[in-house]
Amino acid sequence: MTVYLPSLVGGMLIGLSAAMLLLLNGRIAGVSGIVGDLTGGIRISTNLAFVLGLMIGPIVFLAAFGDWPTVTIRASWPLIALAGLLVGFGTRMGSGCTSGHGVLGLARLSPRSMVAVAVFLSAGIATVTLLRGMGL
Numbered sequence: 001m002t003v004y005l006p007s008l009v010g011g012m013l014i015g016l017s018a019a020m021l022l023l024l025n026g027r028i029a030g031v032s033g034i035v036g037d038l039t040g041g042i043r044i045s046t047n048l049a050f051v052l053g054l055m056i057g058p059i060v061f062l063a064a065f066g067d068w069p070t071v072t073i074r075a076s077w078p079l080i081a082l083a084g085l086l087v088g089f090g091t092r093m094g095s096g097c098t099s100g101h102g103v104l105g106l107a108r109l110s111p112r113s114m115v116a117v118a119v120f121l122s123a124g125i126a127t128v129t130l131l132r133g134m135g136l
Helices: 004-023 029-038 044-064 077-093 098-107 111-134
Strands: none
Touching: 004 044, 004 098, 029 044, 029 077, 044 077, 098 111
16 A cells, blocks of 8 residues: 555545535535534534534544554644634635635636635645744
8 A cells, every 4th residue: 555545545535525415415515614504504414414424534544544644733722723713714705615615616617716726725835834934
């Protein structure tokens, strides 16, 4: 097994599940919208099943591969919490997240999603460059 196999399989499963959700339910697999709809009572059973699937995914990964990948996070918890809040705010402001725009929006050749993904990537590159320059 190569080091890239888990990522390849994961990407294929994300694409397959997003396509199935669109074809079978007519819904875009935008995670921020699905989680946001949990509080609004819209299609709560479908949304809950989707979110539970996201939470069970790591357990399936562990059963399939036997170990977690080594990950080192050097940021402080307050910085991580702030980043999470900013991402949540940005997904609402941008009418979607990376899963909705990046996975299905690009596949549907949506101009709005193409712009959104370009902004996501540019902002991410700029942020990493800035933070590394500051030694964070």
